[in-house]
Amino acid sequence: MSRLTCPICKSSTTPAGTARGSRTGRDFTLRSCDSCGFAYVENPWTDYAQIYDEAYYAGRGSDPLVDYAFEFQADASTVRAYEWRGWDQLVHQLKPAPVKWLDFGCGCGTLVRFIHGLKKDEIFGYDTGAWAAKARGSGLPILTEAELAQHEGTFDIVTAIDVIEHVVEPLEMLAHCRRLLKPGGILIPITGNAEIVLRAKLASWSYVRPEIHVSFFTPPALSRALALTGFSPLPLPRGRGWHDILRARILKNLHIKRRSLVEQLLPWSLLSPLADSRYKMGRLPIGQAI
């Protein structure tokens, strides 16, 4: 299908500038949809073996904030622990424990490991690639594609954290997540909110790393995509759990990896809501499987 029509609502789209890939030096064309607000890379780089190679996972690829070797070793002494604890809390604001929970696109499986360790919920992860295999080799419940198919229709919760922006056909991914959920189950797709940037400035938005981030949602676009794939859109619960998740992300962006007295003295009850109102990720909907 032509990439000139919107992958979500099939309306015609307009060019929204070009962004240069930091790794390939190639120019990528952005387009945005006047009808639903979705924006995307028209000519994505789809040589996935090359994009997601060893260098990518070590932070030497298209995203310098990625460091899987550190992530994989990360424990409760790292700032990642705020994010894991936040997810535990946020998920249980939606559904009481125990839940059957899949972390779709789990990377090296650190959230899976944390939730597994709490022994409240039945947690699984799914991802492809060498790091998922390594996590599985370490004994974590990371499913292969064939195993995942056996679990269709059984999950209460599917988290897809920082996944959908990597996907060229987001409706296919959402429909896959819908098949995995029970009716009434909840999908939590977390991604950047393109509402914070004017279309004229889209190409210079720091979130646009066109070799890896290819799909950009506003709240109406994600609501539309969820509705088209068997979900009713719901607001994300933005309580203490969400603020802990934002705290971990603020620290990550500051390149602070370990919890310390210094960061603990920062006024998080102000900083996290401030980040929430600036980046508006929490305004993107989640979906309840119909």
Ligand SMILES: [Zn+2]
């Ligand atoms: Zn559209």
